[in-house]
Amino acid sequence: MASPTVRAEGAAERTLPQNLIDRLASHIASDGADTATIPCPFTGEALATVPLSSADDVREAYARAQKAQKAWARLTVGERVKPFLRLADALVDRREEILDIIQLETGKARRHAMEEFLDVTLCSLYYARRAARLLKPRRRQGMLPGLTRVQELRHPKGVVALIAPWNYPFALGASDIAPALMAGNAVIHKPDTQTCLSSLWVLDLLIELGLPRGLWQVVVGEPSEIGDPLVENADYVSFTGSTRGGKAIAEKVAPRLVAYSLELGGKNPMIVMPDADVERTARGAVRACFTNAGQLCISIERMYVHEDVYDTFVPRFVELVKGMKLGTGLDFGSEMGSLTYERQLDAVTRHVDQAVERGATVLAGGKARPDIGPLFYEPTVLADVNGDMDLCANETFGPVVALYKYRDEDEVVARANDTPYGLNASVWTKNPARGRRLAARIQAGTVNINDGYGAAYASYDSPMGGMKQSGVGRRHGSEGLLKFTEVQTVASQHIMDLEPPGSIGYDRFADAMATGIKLMKKLRIK
Template sequence: MTAEAIELEESVRARSDIISINPATLEEIGRAPNLSAAQVQQAVARARAAAQGWASLSFGERARYITRARQLLLEEQDEIVDLISNEVGKPRFESLVMEVFPVADLMEYFAAKSARLLRSERFTLSIFRNKVSQIDYRPLGVVGVISPWNYPFSIPMGGIVMALMAGNAVLLKPSEFTPLVGLKIGELFQESGLPEGVLQVLTGDGETGAALVDSPIDKIFFTGSVGAGRKVAEAAARKLMPVVLELGGKDAMIVCRDAPFERTVNGAVWGAFTNCGQACASVERLYVVEAIADKFIDAVVEKVKQLRVGIDTEHRIDIGSLANENQLRIVTEQVNDALAKGAIALTGGKPIEGLKGYFYEPTVLVNVDNSMRVMKEETFGPVLPIVVVKDEEEAIREANNSNYGLLASVWTKSIVRGRAIAERIEAGTVIINDVIYTHGACQTPWFGIKESGLGVTHSKHGLLEFVCLKHVNWDLLPLWWDLWWFPYSKWWYRLFKHLMSLLYRWRLKKIV
């Protein structure tokens, strides 16, 4: 055995497996390898070797693998739903509707549409009519996808499918809290017959993810916290590697005087508490105009008190556990900070003692202000702070008073009013009379501004993140000389000045 092989073997032995637990029961459900930096480098080499052959396939040939994987997903959906729910602690209905279902739709869409979305574009130039340009979209090569634990199936699958259809090899680094879901993703594509090395799953902790970012890949797609996203961006910047960052949110919900009342109440409760509030697009700040505030808050509190919290065994649970102990600590600290500064919990406000896992009571807070952490920092938990405002103008100002800008919602019976308010909200996406769901609509772009991220995922705009442009230019009719070539002269100088007058002063350009 070579010295290099011995060193690699010792490195592997020194890194114990990752233990995956069910956060609702705290029981171990499986283990996954904790890959070393050396193993990550080996995976990159395998991906690089596989990338060229994969890129040479047609869109139709790539689509066949995606379609096969989608069929396997449909056949194994109950098993996958159970795995997601066990690793994250969420109800199985949410695993099905917010993870498996949108992925099946996304796979069908990009398998069918990628060829058209990435079709070459050809055009003549506005002045140089003898010149023709063509834009082609080429695969990047090898891309890394680092995914979070809150939606461990739907988030990485979006990046993987788009990357594969664009012709790239992919290295997936799932969260250390949900490695088994990541491995299941790899199994789906392996069973579909995907060529070896085109998709590899790199389970591990933060060191594994850092090794992937430091490796010689072509682009990194990261979803996670702002703090971790900054570290990824800094590491990528040192080698001028492009990144797409989908980071946190502190999403605002504006409830106007004329909001459709029952729908808005239901939307507020679902938007704040689905996935136990662990969505970057969860409603984390709600601004309601004072004219309807009392009635609205009472209705929301009553709905929240009816939510069923616990371990999902018979499809009778609305809210599961938080995904890990650290998240429970963050939620508890933020609520305690708010209560200490004068906030009032109309319901909830503390961890649930009667359940073994990381459960927290669905909480509605009022009398909150911007001095409180719960109004400034991402909470990622089952907490809904409600602020009463004088009118929509105040609501807009408060909604924009944030370092985040991922998603917001406006609730009104008037689409005209809703669109006018949406235009003034500083967020990547603003939804009128609905919340969160557009992440599951793969035709729509998902992106943030401010500290909520860089780049786009989903839609044609997200697909374009997985390609690089190739521009080719040529003459329609070959000429022996161009007017701007050597030799220069005063005569040619005057001629070009006259040409500029014809084009821009006398508007000849519009005629031709």
């Protein structure tokens, strides 16, 4: 069995100062009766102890947030965006501090922690620059031009429940919370317990930059304890996580007709077309498949390579994977870090071992690396994967990709779409126009050409989300902010009422309206 020539370089020697941990923990809505210890995935040793929230703590957090939200919503949008305009500079100035926290709580390589830093910095700045324009009252065309005047208004939802995942805790917490707050809402935020420190850090920083206390409340605990009050008291729910978890939330809020957005799982395909640049594609595939050890909902788990380039592309890709450098250093030397949870290591091991038992061929990797750290698993490339294997259709969420050969575009589109998921996809070709035509046939919320995921995800002016069972709603773009608002139409009627004047019968009125419709069409008024 071939293995990557990986080696650990450097050690996570730095720890977090206790006074920093205490300050961050003070932002958790908790009476302190119960606590949880967060282990460092690099070593398994304790990183921090934080208080847990109870159901009563969550309800009390809502009461505080509702009070803070009313005062916050009365401010102009220009006032509300000020802390977020300051945030970009502050994040740049304190970059090393947050990168350390992200690495120590998730186990990811620093270059992948840097992606989280960039996401929060650029996404929050995008909305801070545009919130006033997106939220301003808009004039809309009335029924009778000049006689019916219509205005569209945007009001905050109220208190938003935002449930963020453990894999990108900084990015998928703060970058969604920022537009929710700018829209005039308060937020009750539940980060994963393992990875709550980065969220608490940016909350602490925003308070320092002028965000009112009580507006962003953090609750920490297991869904079985705090999940019901978290969802039951929300005016809107934003969730990023598993498809199973998203369906459970949809069922929970349905009786109250509360709106929600869900970004869920994916089994994302990459298509290597016959004219693809082999070297560029192979290097891009390493990043597409193994960023954050594959613990990324938009990473690539299925790779379809055209038969004309399969025998050239695959050896080069495998060579690069075998040369990847794994490590625990708090620097940019490592190309891949650790898995975050032992349960994730177990799931990856189970998928790979079952596939091998049923006939899959390991081209690279295929085993855990406890010599580097307790949760490390080699970047793994498999061939000969078929439908008898769980890894074929189910999301692995780890550093594993399956390779398949294809013959023509119709075949590869059908195979790429043969999944209940539809989150992200990737197409590689020297002909971008051809790539766009193929991309339009793929059932995925984002499709990247000559990139794995970042080109679409980081284009904040464009919406991002999933089709099919990969989600409901979108983040980014105008929808990423406006989804946190209630839209209201205010229409006023002038001069002429929408009924016949007293001296005109309804027959004549109807004839006049019908003639008016033809006239408005001819004059392009309607």
